[in-house]
Amino acid sequence: MAACVSAKHGILGSKASLVYCLHKKLMPTSVCILRGSEIQSVRALANATVGSQYNEKYCLDLVRSRDYEGFLSSLLLPEEVRLSSLALRAFNVELAQVKDSVSQKTIGLMRMQFWKTAIEEIFRDDPPNQPVSTELWRAVKRHNLTKRWLLRIITEREKDLDDKAYRNIQELEAYSENTQSSLLYLLLECLGITNVHADHAASHLGKAQGIVTCLRATPYHSSRRKVYLPMDVCMLHGVSQEDFIRGSREQKVRDVVYDIASQAHVHLQHARSFSHNVPAAASSAFLLTVVLEDYLQRIRKADFDVFHKSVQKRNPLLPFHMYLRSWKKTY
Secondary structure (H helix, E strand, O other): OOHHHHHHHHHHHHHHHHHHHHHHHHHHHHHHHHHHHHHHHHHHHHHHHHHHHHHHHHHHHHHHHOHHHHHHHHOOOOOOEEEEHHHHHHHHHHHHHHHHHHHOOOHHHHHHHHHHHHHHHOOOOOOOOHHHHHHHHHHHHHHHOOOHHHHHHHHHHHHHHHHHOOOOOOHHHHHHHHHHHHHHHHHHHHHHOOOOHHHHHHHHHHHHHHHHHHOOOOOHHHHOOOOOOOOHHEEEEEEEEHEEEEEEEEOHHHHHHHHHHHHHHOOOOOHOOOOHOOHHHHHHHHHHHHHHHHHHHHHOOOOOOOOOOHHHHHOOOOHHHHHHHHHHOOO
């Protein structure tokens, strides 16, 4: 009996030893697997974070270098909108620089097609592996942005690849509406503002911004023997494209600049006429009125000489004025 018990205990002991050995061998392995998966998760998270930070920095640097005023206005937006604004402005910069960076229209059309496809993929939650596209996808997801405005910007930029002067001021206004105003509509969506008066203000501000941008770029374009100012205004005052290419400061050239600048001023005033009915939160999307106002004042002081050095310099007090305007919540 004792032998049996001894044998029985021996068997039990053997089984216990076996279980213990298996437990000792298996447990470290299972722990290692768990730790391995955790390490993989941490690495994936770290890579995603690094990738996200790279994309954000890419957009920020691009906007800061190519759209400084847009960069400043983005910094003054509420924190939850800031990254989305930078993504939208980076997208706008990418499109705007196509015209100057390609030597053939065909190449420009290919790049525009890339962005059209990218927008479709963004709205299918499958953005291209490109910094601006990825950040734009995040903005679309955060704020449920309207695809139509994004596509309208691309379509209008694509038309602009023809590299021709605007036939009249209305054509320049239409271009500005489809590009600059569309961007403002998207910024309003980021801010969660749906207000018809804000939309009207954005429409006029976009037109004013497009006209001012055309004027500001005239010295640069003229140095490259290109003139995009409305032909009807130039013809009205007997001014040729060669006058601008030569950097002429004759009175007739100033008259052309005066007429175009006056149209921008009219749109700026129209935009401000809606201010009493526009939500205060929308003012942060309209901070570029400070830039428009500053340029129009300086061009007036220079007697509408678009080639005057004072007009081409950046106002060092611009960040302060924009901050003050954002604090007052006015535009």
